[in-house]
Amino acid sequence: MTRSEVAKHALVDDYLAGKLNTSEAAEFEQQMHTDSSFAELVEMHKFANGVVKDYGLLQVKMKLQKIHLKHEAKPAKSWAKAAAVTASVAAISISAFLLMDSEKEYVKDVPLEVAAMQSQLLTHPKQYSSTTAKASFTATKAEKASEKAAEDPSKSQVASPKRDAQAVSVEPSASAKSTSVPTEPTPDLAAASAIAPQSVAPKAVLAASSAPAESPAAAAKPSPIATPPPADNQPKADVAPQPEADRCAEVRLSVSIQPEILTPSCEDQRNGEIQLTNEQVFGGEAPYEFSLDGGQHFQTDTRFVALEGNRDYELVIRDVNGCTSDVERIYLDTRNCVASFNPIMGEQWEIPLPRNANGTFKVMSQKGMVYQARVTAGYPNTWNGNTVSGTATTGEYVWEFVFDNGRQPLRGRVSVIR
């Protein structure tokens, strides 16, 4: 790699990104005309950039699918539908996973990993002693969830009967949002169905479609009139000029809390985590600072560790100009880090993963890895005791979950009793 090579490629990148000025661009294009190998290089870069851009769009699509899943996951809705969407997300991730030829190395590494994990676990014997006799993990979890549902309305004023207990606990921000965003799906749908019987909506659509019909190019470039029926006029009227002094009034700083950023704490311990990213912050100006105690103490690190479970945290974000966000309540759950179940009785163990987690779940016995599964968007979230050599026999197993995004892996033990 010579310096001129790097510079040449950087120039191509700048040209394709539109960063060259007119005369530089003209000179660049001249060179493409006279030097066919250079033109070919530019073509290759353009193609490669196209691939990366498509990849970026696929990330956006994944986000949309996640949003869809989140909203679809209302109790009464059919499971099959949600599963179908998950499956399509999974299909993409799995195909990607299969292409990484990391499996060989991975198997080779296992014995060492087991040793390391077991020694780590043995250093905290207290943590694992008491709970082995507990009933099936799934059952305790369900009880806890219903308790929580009963508590929550009073605690954080999130009284939304339509959401299941889990959704309430993970997204305490939901009530705050529904007051601020004028078009929540439910009232919107209600409005839409109220219009439909009088067939007003189709007419409005026709009115909209007649405009693009006049010019053929308008198909891809719709006319501004083509606003959907219940038009949302509010935003534009809202932008009124503000006095300079009141600059934070213009700043709408907020954060979108995805369940997967929360790692519940093990019961009776303080090892929960909240991993924020700058990407989740919306509005204001980077760099940001974060506080979990309602704005008393701020830190620049996006990761909060050693957190107590089963309580609320008050997240506040501050941007570089000192503007702060509203308080966002985050409920951090606890998880059962030790569990036992009986696969012969058809019991399953619910793996205590953060919701929507992506990564690899592994179970190891003294002899090495006995089970491994890909987890995509939080599924599968159970282990039924199946291993590479039949149903797991009675004993203690060590499990590990390695996140795709490089987060600290989760580890614990699970006992099989049969």
Added chain:
Amino acid sequence: MSRAITDKDILEAIHSGRDDRALEHLYKTLLPKITQMICSNSGGTEEANDIFQDAMLIFYRQVKEGKFDEQYEVSGFIYTICRNLWINRAKRKQRSTELTNKEFFIESDSDIELDILTEERSELVMGLLSKLGDRCKELLLCSIFYKYSMKEICQIMGFSTENAAKTRNYKCKQKLLKLIEENPSLKTILK
């Protein structure tokens, strides 16, 4: 503080890549309308969601490439793309005889369908990028898709100097170019 999200916010969010809230906002406000439009024209809710996602990606791409004309309202623009996509799809299914609402289907000779990421294409892209390694993938996304400056990339990805980021970016790009060269068939499929 908690005001409605404006079109400007949405476009800014897409440019900056901090788009989670904007995407959710568009999902919540637009999908019900699109579902209604498609369901009253021989479609179903799952089809509506597919169309919505395809349209969102077309919109997103146009914004990213600076082709989106900001005089259009974002929701109106996406809605119209959805309608056109649905027209094309319904035609292809040759269900035009069953259509409840014939006038609804205007003639559309647009080639927006070409901008759609097909499943085949998606898989090839994912497969190719997965061979790059996570850090390279993220770096190229930052430099090419989000168009962050090297300075911003240093911050986001923790490079000590801009030069280090530049060199790494160069190496990742070379790796990708090599992967593409090794697979000449890719070029014809992804064209």
